[in-house]
Amino acid sequence: MSLTRRDLLVGGTALAAGTSVSAPFFMPKYHVDRRPKRSRVAILHAEQYSQKLDEVLATGLRLFPIDVRGKRVVLKPNLVDYAPGDAINTHPLLVLAAAESFRRLGAKSVAVAEGPGHQRDTQLVLSLSGYQQSLRDERIRFVDLNRDQLIRIPLRASYTGMESLWLPRTILEADFLVSMPKIKTHHWSGVTLSMKNMFGIVPGARYGWPKNLLHWKGIQESILDICATVPVHFIIADGIVAMEGNGPLNGTPRSLGKIVLANDAVAADAVCARLMGFEPGRIPHIHDGSRFLGNVSLGHIDQCGEPLDGAAIPFQISLQFQHLCSALPTE
């Protein structure tokens, strides 16, 4: 069989067209591989919210070689909405303990910043959840990220297809950003941990409530783009009383008795997911995050503090996320 010039031309054109169509699916969607060689995660035991958290956190922080002297530290808790008796938000006592710890470690300033995802009246959430008085008593500045001054930043990953985001100045100018999630299940994203907690930095005034544009662009994809663009330096996850079931707002409180500290958001979320009885590799943003943001494999994580025992009974989770449970066989 002989090839004519016409065959070659047609074949070449088809190959070029095929490559241009399929290439985007095989090209990495991140610009830089930021994975550390090794990550460190500490699981601390804490039965309840009390003044003793200062001590627990101070002990835990000594397990990490962090230097915040002279730095502007910003604590980003998960503060979404308020319902009495619920475990929706990161507890204010844990946030106060973190602020105190970083002040003692020599931080130039410590601020608490959040853009509540659901409730537009930030002051109402602050007041009802106990933050307002606590922050005032301890003279800690709060910044409403839904309304802060905005700067346009090019995204360092392309999972959503967006080129840039307008993000709050307070976050972009922080020297040391601490994600402080509540350990919860989430009916759209499976879990909401330190990576998903970064949704809160996206300003509602620009992108709607509850961060509406990102929901349309894909929650898992948006988490990856945000975390690729805004590095989290440290994680303090509130799992003293966590939430299972129909989270992030209508779930059930679940006593876990743990605080998770880490210097890598992906590693922190992988450990938290395991504590919840879930397989982290089955959660899309953790799975994809492990390609360029941080470590999921236990072989790359220095585990300290308490041992990592998965929840004896996995957290309850909505039907479409049942496959996250570790007890199920891997596909």
Add this chain to the structure above:
Amino acid sequence: MTSNTILCSHLIAEIALRQLPCGGWAALASSSQPAVEPTCYSALSFAAAAPTSHTERAFEFLLRHQNLNGSWPVFAGDDQDGAWVTALALMTLRNLPAAIPARLTGFEWLMNYAGRESDWFWKWKFRTADRYVRFDPETFGWPWFPNTVSWVVPTAFALLALKQIPCSCGGFEQAPFRVQRGIEMLLDRACPGGGWNAGNGVVYGVPVAPHPDDTAIALLALTDHRQETVVQSGLQYLEHAAVDLCAPWSLAYAILALAAYGQNTESLQRRLTSMPDLLAIEDTSTLALVLLVLDVERALLELGVTA
């Protein structure tokens, strides 16, 4: 001098101090980025208190920052082609004759700006495949931003703005249709126990809790439909919730809405004005709203609400 008069003059002084050289206001006292929402609230509150050069500069700012397509951006320098604040800007400029051409193009944009569920494909998707959130996709209102679905607050503000169109002629023939769909959307998406949350009343089969400010804003847009059971339930929820409200933004909106339905709001107003550290509120829109509510009747007039 009454304590209200003193508070009024302090609020005016504080808001005036926060006005930026460009004539606009930033969302937070610590920011220097002029934004449309705080500018509208500040201009409305000043117009209600006493028209001043501050208001004129605010109007100029708004006119200067209108997008070419007739919409308004969230803040000066924003690269998005329009947002929900367009309705608020249209209401703010209502008494300015020089703003008539700007308002006409703004209304035109608002008429063509709808939640995604107005499109047949999304109606079909929400009716068949995506049923986690309970709502009737036949009804639709306005989104926060283009290419997203309708939400309660932007729909309520769009309805309030569209009420100000003098007639459904001259390019506004579709106005009654949009208003009707918007009203139906608000009635459809109320929380089962009364009141409104941000968007829907039931998610994953679970009724969500209402928010006082979202409820109040929805009620302000539905004053012509007070006989509806949903409106009455919302009103009952708000009356009950307002008693314990501890945040000025929600309390001020609750006062406006309850007053619009003829309720006595004197005790709520006393509580609002006696809140500590009002002048230290960082959020300029909240500060301006408190000033606006010091004269409820005037405030309702400024917002175009028929009590």
